Amino acid sequence: MSTAIVVGGGIGGMAAAVALRARDWSVRVYERAPEIAEVGSGIGLWPNALRALDALGVGSAVRGSAIEEQSAGIRDARGRWLSRTDAATMRERFGAPVVIHRAALLDILRAAVPDSVVHTGATVESVDHDGTVTHSAGTTTADLVVGADGIHSVVRRAVCGEVAPRYAGYTVWRAVVEIAEPLAEYGETWGRGARFGMVPLTDGRIYCFAVYNAPEHAPGTLAEVRARFADWHAPIPTLLAAADANTLLHNDIYDLPALPTYTAGRIALLGDAAHAMTPNLGQGACQALEDAVVLARLANAPDGLTRYDHERRPRTQMIAHRSAQIGTIGQLSARSLVALRDTALRLAPSSAPIRSLAPILDWTC
Template sequence: MSTAIVVGGGIGGLATAVGLARRGWSVEVFERAAEIAEVGSGISLWSNALRALDAIGVGGEVRAQAVEDASAGIRDPRGRWLARTDVATLRARYGAPVVIHRAALLEILRSALPDDAVRPGISVTAAGADGSVVHSAGESSADLVVGADGLRSVVRQAVCGEVAARYAGYTAWRAVVELPGKLTEFGETWGRGARFGIAPLADGRVYCFAVYNAPEHSAGTFAEVRARFAGWHHPIPELLAAADPDTVLHNDIYDIPALPSFVAGRIALIGDAAHAMTPNLGQGGCQALEDAVVLARLAAEPGGLSRYDRERRPRTRMIAARSARIGTIGQLSAAPLVTLRDTALRLTPASVPLRALGEILDWTC
């Protein structure tokens, strides 16, 4: 039986473990956290990601705990429409995305693995192209080592050496909020150097995020976030007022340069370890799920890791570049440029962004 060590128990790591286990691999997942859990955020899963989840056998369960993302489009801070989403065409052409709490998705993936497959509290300090892994509980080796350990991956060092993360110039606050009544409104609001997103969850709560330009490592406070968006349209101030500061997540936004390879010897990188990207297309987690399916399909074949690299690297590079460009446009702060951007959004037919999405959403396993 082939063996695999997956370093990192996030969405991509667990999905890879599920995909490999269902193909007969013996899999261990090393996760440095004492327990696998994530609070305070949701995730959009586009049709490409849902196909990936179907391929590893959990798509139905994910849909049952998710809500369809009928995103209305983009507004300005006063609530005026800049761009409307043709939801009906999106649904008919590509399939509608869904939104799910990250903790729910992690639990679904974790439950699809044998009880002893996940080893929390194990910190990996080094990996080798020969399949060796040095960690806090000793040393292990496997036929395949999957680097799913995120933006500042330890495993990546064995493939590409040191790779510095690049700060995108903006920071994000994310929260899951309970409001009186049921909010069904989806969409984003774009201002000057700031954006806000809203996505209801299946349980009646609302996932929301606030993004604004800031120096790297600026501490900031949630009170400052509330003040910054206080004058924006309903329900943004209400969502921020209802958020519990103790559960809000605050993260600067980073990506990494395009890597020369995702593989070396017995090592394969997936997700943020391979192609950390800004979240502006909602494709970071989706691409990790694609990685998981492709790697599980190819890993046992002769030359399979090289094929994985050839298949995944160009696609993720294209998507990361697009996401970075959208972030640059969305975070414009100079008034004349914001006016031009907003005018261009109003004048662009809804069919144009839908066509642009096709190259991403048409992916099949």
Template sequence: MSTAIVVGGGIGGMAAALALVGRGWSVQVLERVPEVTEVGSGISLWSNALRALDALGVGDAVRGQGMAEISAGIRDDRGRWISRTDVTTLRERFGAPVVIHRARLLDILRAALPEGVIRTGVAVREVTVDGAVVHDAGTSTADLIVGADGIRSVVRRAVCGEVAPRYAGYTAWRMVVDSEKQLTDFGETWGRGARFGIAPLVDGRVYCFAVYDAPENTDGEFAEVRDLFGNWHQPIPDLLAATDPNAVLHNDIYDLPALPTFTAGRIALLGDAAHAMTPNLGQGGCQALEDAVVLGRLAAEPGGLARYDRERRPRTQMITERSARIGTVAQLSARPLVALRNTALRLTPTSIQLRSMAEILDGTC
């Protein structure tokens, strides 16, 4: 039986383990934290990700977390629509997206894995291309090493050496809020150098994020977020007022430059370790799920890792670049450019919006 060690127990790592187990591999997931949890954050799963989850056998469980009736689009900070999403056509063309709490998605993936696959509290120190993994508990070897350990990946060093993430120029605060009423409006509000996103969850809570331009590594207090967005349109002020500052995640936003390869020897990178991207297209986790399914399909074949690299690298790097460009437009701060941007969005036909989404959402794995 072929053996695999997956370094990292996040969404991509769990999905990779599930894909490999489903192909008959003996798999061990090494996760450095004592308990696999992700708080304060939601994730958008578009049709391409849901197809990947179908391939992993958990698509229906995830779809059960979606909301049936929604509206979506982009507003300005006074609440005026500058772009509306044709949700009906979106559903018919691509299928309905699902917004789910990351912790719930992890629970679904973890529950589908056999007992004993996940080892928590084990930090990986070094990996070699011949399949050795040096970690807190000693050294393990396997036929395949999967680097699913995020943007600061230890595994990536064995594939590409040191690669510095690129700061996008803006920072993000993420929160899940208990709302007094069930919201159905999804989308973002774009201001000048700042954005606020709202994504209702099926349990009545609301996943929110606040993004604004800031120097890298700037410490901040949540009170600053309330000050910056507190006079924007409702329900933004109410959601901020209901947020527990102790349950908020604050992270600067980074992506990775294009790597020359995702594989070396017995190692394959996936997710943020391979192609960390800004969240502007909602595709970071979706692409990690695609990675996992493709890797599971190809890993045992002769030359399979080279094929994985050829299939996944062009697609993910295209999406990374596109996401960065959208972030640049969304974060415009000069008043004339913001006015021009908003006018262009208002004048863009829905058909063009849907065509631009097709290249990403029609992707197969």
């Protein structure tokens, strides 16, 4: 039986463990945290990700814990629609996207793997091309090492050397909140150098995020975020007023430069370790799920890791590039450029978003 070590117990790492075990691999997952857990925020799963989850055998469980994404689009700060998503055409063409709490998705993946597979509190220090992994409990060698350890990946050093993440120029605050009045409309709002998004969760709560241009590592406070969006359309101020400073998440946004390869020797990278991208297309976790399915399909084939690299690298780097471009457009701050952007969005045909998403959402296993 072939053996695999998965470094990282997040969504991509657990998906890889599920996918490899389904193809009769013996798998160990090394996670440096003391327990497998996810941050308290929502996540959108596009139809391509749902197909990957179906291939993993957990698609039905995920849909049962998720809510179909509601009609959405982009508004300006006064609440005027700039672009509407044709939800019916989206559903007919690709299938319906869903929204789920990140912790619920990770719990479903974790439940598909026996407890004996997962080793928490295990810090990986280095990896060699021959599959040797040096970690806090000793040294282990496997036929395959999967680097699913995030944007600051230790495994990536063995594949590409030191690669510094790039700051995108903006920061995000994320919260899951509950308000008295149910929302009829969801989606994003684009202003000058700032954006706000809101999506529903199954339990009636709302996942929301506030993005704005800022220097790297600028601390900020919840009070400052509320003031920044105070004059934006309803219910944005209400959502921010409901946010709890103790559970609010604040992160600068980074991505990776395009790597020359995702594999070396017996090592393969997936998810953020390979192609960390800005969240503007909502494809970060979706691409990690695709990676896991494709890697498991190819890992035992002749030149399997080379084929994995050739199949996954062009696609994920294309999506990362497009996501960065959307972020640049969404974060425009000059009045004249914002006016041009908003006019272009208003004049674009309703079919434009679906056409632009087709190369991403058409993916099949």
